[in-house]
Amino acid sequence: MSTKQPDCLQCAMREHSIFAGLSSEDICQLGMDVHDIHVTAGTTIYHESDPAQYAYTLRQGGIKLVKSLANGHAQIVRLLHRGDLFGFEGLRSDQHRHSAIALTGTDLCRLELRALDALSQRLPAMREAIFARWQQALQEAEDRIVELGAKKADARLATFLCQWCIAYRQQRAAPFPLTRRDLGEFLGLSTEHVSRIMADFKRQGLLHEHKGQIEIPEPQKLLRHACSDDTSA
Amino acid sequence: MSTKQPDCLQCAMREHSIFAGLSSEDICQLGMDVHDIHVTAGTTIYHESDPAQYAYTLRQGGIKLVKSLANGHAQIVRLLHRGDLFGFEGLRSDQHRHSAIALTGTDLCRLELRALDALSQRLPAMREAIFARWQQALQEAEDRIVELGAKKADARLATFLCQWCIAYRQQRAAPFPLTRRDLGEFLGLSTEHVSRIMADFKRQGLLHEHKGQIEIPEPQKLLRHACSDDTSA
DNA sequence: CGTCCAATTGAAACAAGTCAATCTATGTGG
DNA sequence: CCACATAGATTGACTTGTTTCAATTGGACG
Numbered sequence: 001m002s003t004k005q006p007d008c009l010q011c012a013m014r015e016h017s018i019f020a021g022l023s024s025e026d027i028c029q030l031g032m033d034v035h036d037i038h039v040t041a042g043t044t045i046y047h048e049s050d051p052a053q054y055a056y057t058l059r060q061g062g063i064k065l066v067k068s069l070a071n072g073h074a075q076i077v078r079l080l081h082r083g084d085l086f087g088f089e090g091l092r093s094d095q096h097r098h099s100a101i102a103l104t105g106t107d108l109c110r111l112e113l114r115a116l117d118a119l120s121q122r123l124p125a126m127r128e129a130i131f132a133r134w135q136q137a138l139q140e141a142e143d144r145i146v147e148l149g150a151k152k153a154d155a156r157l158a159t160f161l162c163q164w165c166i167a168y169r170q171q172r173a174a175p176f177p178l179t180r181r182d183l184g185e186f187l188g189l190s191t192e193h194v195s196r197i198m199a200d201f202k203r204q205g206l207l208h209e210h211k212g213q214i215e216i217p218e219p220q221k222l223l224r225h226a227c228s229d230d231t232s233a
Numbered sequence: 234m235s236t237k238q239p240d241c242l243q244c245a246m247r248e249h250s251i252f253a254g255l256s257s258e259d260i261c262q263l264g265m266d267v268h269d270i271h272v273t274a275g276t277t278i279y280h281e282s283d284p285a286q287y288a289y290t291l292r293q294g295g296i297k298l299v300k301s302l303a304n305g306h307a308q309i310v311r312l313l314h315r316g317d318l319f320g321f322e323g324l325r326s327d328q329h330r331h332s333a334i335a336l337t338g339t340d341l342c343r344l345e346l347r348a349l350d351a352l353s354q355r356l357p358a359m360r361e362a363i364f365a366r367w368q369q370a371l372q373e374a375e376d377r378i379v380e381l382g383a384k385k386a387d388a389r390l391a392t393f394l395c396q397w398c399i400a401y402r403q404q405r406a407a408p409f410p411l412t413r414r415d416l417g418e419f420l421g422l423s424t425e426h427v428s429r430i431m432a433d434f435k436r437q438g439l440l441h442e443h444k445g446q447i448e449i450p451e452p453q454k455l456l457r458h459a460c461s462d463d464t465s466a
Numbered sequence: 467c468g469t470c471c472a473a474t475t476g477a478a479a480c481a482a483g484t485c486a487a488t489c490t491a492t493g494t495g496g
Numbered sequence: 497c498c499a500c501a502t503a504g505a506t507t508g509a510c511t512t513g514t515t516t517c518a519a520t521t522g523g524a525c526g
Contacts, residue, residue: 067375067379069379069383069384070460071383071384071460071461073383073384074383075378075379075382075383077375077378077379078375089368089371089372091368092364092365092368097372097375098375121357124354131325131364131367132325134364134367134368134371135322135324135325135367137371138322138367138370138371138374139322141371141374141375141377141378142310142311142330142331142374144374144378145308145310145374145377145378145381146300146302146308146310148378148381148382148421149308149381149418149419149420149421150302150304150306150307150308150421151302151304151306152481152482153481153482179503179504179505180504180505180506181504185382186382187382188381188382188383189482189483190482190483190484191504191505192482192483192484192485192505192506192507193481193482193483195504195505195506195507196506196507198505198506199505199506199507227303227304385513385514386513386514412471412472412473413472413473413474414472422514422515423514423515423516424472424473425473425474425475425514425515425516425517426513426514426515428472428473428474429474429475431473431474432473432474432475
């Protein structure tokens with residue numbers, strides 16, 4: 001893990017972060033220790049039930065938030081993309097509620113929770129920004145509940161892959177650092193089952209995969225294939 | 234649906250609500266139209282994708298928040314207990330994100346979202362209270378993701394029943410207005426499967442049920458029974 | 467007493483998980 | 497450059513978990 005002092009004013013992320021809308025003076029007077037951090041794939045940034053000291057903004061790379069069960073199963077609670085804020089459950093609780101693990105080499109911006117809390121009291125724009133992310137996380141979590149509770153494996157996988165690609169829609173092929181096991185832990189499936197369904201999709205030309213990238217030629221087709229509960233009477 | 238003007242100062246819920254910590258003067262100057270509402274079992278309080286106008290505090294009774302899928306399945310996203318605030322996703326979005334349906338006869342306190350938003354700007358205590366509920370909802374949602382993604386039917390049901398009873402721990406037997414179908418829609422299972430597992434639990438004396446009440450003599454035993462993935466080598 | 471709806475049960479079909487073997491690609495050290 | 501070790505992906509055969517469909521039971525209520 002490497003660390004350095006950043007120049008927040010020049011940050012490319014700035015207008016997509018919780019600091020969006022703050023003036024340059026505000027930024028200069030943050031009075032918070034901010035660190036740029038780089039970690040390699042597989043690094044655990046913090047552990048479930050670690051005392052929470054920092055929140056992070058993901059500047060580049062991929063992160064999974066994981067909860068582990070007594071029975072040996074792990075569940076990925078959330079997957080993070082460029083620009084996402086995480087670890088902020090520490091604003092309300094003393095401990096982190098999941099482990100954060102890098103899927104790829106990753107650039108992070110580390111923020112002190114205590115300072116973040118104080119700032120959000122002082123700067124309404126920041127408070128709103130944090131609130132908005134909290135709310136977005138809830139919405140996504142509720143959508144996941146529906147996916148996990150009401151859909152079958154192939155439909156879950158299809159909608160997930162389509163959403164993933166939408167998040168990278170500017171590119172023809174989306175970077176895809178997830179292993180079959182990651183997919184399984186995210187979707188509540190065994191790695192073998194994920195592998196079989198992926199292989200099916202590929203055989204049917206609904207999906208292509210090379211060297212850590214995927215491409216879905218016709219998302220609608222993939223969704224139709226997997227989600228139709230064929231009540232086509 | 235019946236409605237009346239309440240006396241908020243006398244409200245038994247007050248110190249458990251988002252108005253906790255406000256002075257009597259604050260309460261008198263809320264400047265918000267508050268209505269006490271009573272609805273009967275089965276009433277839909279609002280529909281998914283209805284324009285959001287109100288949030289509600291549940292004073293008495295039970296509510297389910299439901300999302301419906303194209304394939305005909307419904308998923309209960311959250312179950313609400315006495316004191317819970319709901320409908321507040323309308324603070325951030327124009328529409329409700331789920332339908333709210335009464336499980337029993339229910340007393341509600343209806344709050345105007347616009348006014349609530351304005352008040353939370355003015356009164357830090359209230360802002361914090363709303364924030365806290367949002368955060369609690371996220372935590373619960375993430376726990377549900379783990380349940381749905383990583384556990385089998387009997388374990389899901391067992392942990393749910395135990396948590397339900399803990400919420401009513403003062404009483405020997407907890408009120409239980411959920412049908413087998415409700416349980417299925419909450420846990421992502423068919424009603425028949427729920428019925429079978431419940432019957433099993435009852436046959437083994439892990440669970441008793443009479444007239445809309447349930448009792449779990451030894452919660453640990455029930456959990457042990459259902460959650461042990463018997464890696465007991 | 468008959469009606470209605472929820473709960474239960476059984477049998478069969480289907481979905482998903484497990485275990486074990488093989489097949490890759492990739493990287494390592496000789 | 498090759499032989500080998502490693503980790504992920506794939507596949508097959510089998511087992512277990514869950515749903516579906518259909519029939520039956522049971523209770524609440526007019």
